[in-house]
Amino acid sequence: MPANRFNGFSDYGVGIGLRVPHYDHIFAEKPTVDWFEIISENYMVDGGRALQTLDQILDRYRVVQHGVSMYFGSSQPADREHLKRLKTLTRRTKTPWLSDHLCWGSVDGRYTHDLLPMPYTFEAVKATAARIREVQDYLEIPIAVENVSSYAEFHESQMTEWEFLNEVVEAADCGILLDVNNIYVSSQNHSFNPFDYVNSVPAERVAQIHIAGHSKFEKFILDTHDHPVLDPVWDLYARAIERVGPTATLLEWDDNIPSFDEVHSEALKATRYLTPAQSQKPVEEYAGEVVHQ
């Protein structure tokens, strides 16, 4: 299950995001890390230190690309310059798969630089799947789409978020980057059972899993990536691994970034769930049971 056509039949373990404050530590100490995830846009430049650093990392570590501005759900065509630069970078990193978000963020050539939520409509399914196919064909590598945290729902929606995800990935024939923290955040903001979501995802399409911390406010939760992973998110992760099998897992920590060792130790907590799962057969089909937190 973990090595599948959506992650290039790779068998990666627990990774962390490659972030500037950790560069010195990584080059000085050369820690053992299963893999690093990079934000593609930070390296889609013509030259300079970012690319030199990336090349040094590539000499020693496995790298997977994660994007934040492909906006598969935007209703207008993809930016050709963006695609061209992205393809150049994939040749450099040899990323076995590439992920970006199931969201939109630009319209009429103007960019919000945010991961805006989709209306869960059949029209959006069709448009989004077409765009994913277009990008996948152009880049010639497997694409995994990530569910986002959201703070708003639309009157127009015709299905649940997980139904929308399932419709899109089937129509696009692509993989899923299952972010269990985002599922938790959205479940609290929109009052649904997060286990219903995890239990509904087509397990055979999950290429990678994200875990992260979030921040709780009085009336909503924000996906801040500035804390350790909280227990309810670990519970969801445990269920996801139970269903999907041991899958490449990445801890996101993007703000108030602590030391490399602290981030890496937090990520390695995932092995508590991954190691036992390696000797077990994943749950093959969701039988419809209700799993409570």
Place this chain on the structure above:
Amino acid sequence: MNLLELQRRMAQDVMRPLTSDFQMQPATADGSSTADLANTYIKPNDRLSSFERLEIYNRQYWFRVTGAVAEDFPAVGAVLGEKKFDNLVLAYLSENPSTSFTLRNLGSKLPKWLESHPEFSPRRHDLLLDIARLEWAYVEAFDGADLLPLTAADFGDLGAESQLFLQPHIQLLDLRYPVDELVLAVHRQTEPSDIMSNAVTERKQIKRARLPRMVRSQIHLAVHRYENSVYYRRVDHEAFRLLSALQGGTALGPALEVAFGESSFSPEEQAAKIQEYFAHASELGWFCKPQAG
């Protein structure tokens, strides 16, 4: 509302400027109620109204884009102070929303835009312009392309009709104040960070920095990258004219005429100067082979 209509509606609402205390505007420019607009497409829940849910994205947008511009222009911020800088960035972004997939390009039009906006600091407008131009030159030099430098043999083949290409990362600036000292003082106190991440963004405060006193005094700078660090190299008037002419595509012979056309140097002094310029430039790899394609 179809997908495109919904995305246009939401983008317009998300990108509308905030109130002075960073809340969503209660009304649009034409007097329509923002709450009524939000109700037309966003569902309320048991804790948040449609307005409040939309406001989360409205605030995120502005915190993210203003934070990105502030990161590229910390010295402009340090000179203006927080309140005036906030107003400047808000006005700039309202007229120049992002048209690129990357936040890296968000500040590209700010120096030019500022030329026609002296209202933010009428008495120090020239100083502010020089700082903005140097800070953007830093961004361009930091990650501009670095092409193969010319070899000694290449230099041997040069004639008066030869065209010499400057490295794309080199930025030439004619400044009215010695702002290199001021910008360096501020940048030394600024920590590097990634351009983009996929976490939500908090509003960042401008750090207060001790600034050197600026007295009007013209300087010419070549902002360039060497071994992946950006340097501000002061060059004399003739070298600046020579490099600018070459960068503009003028052949070597005519470029030398431009450089020394108004100078009082004797032919021997000119020859010595030319030798000095070329020795420095080749040592730093400033001349390069043209970019393929």
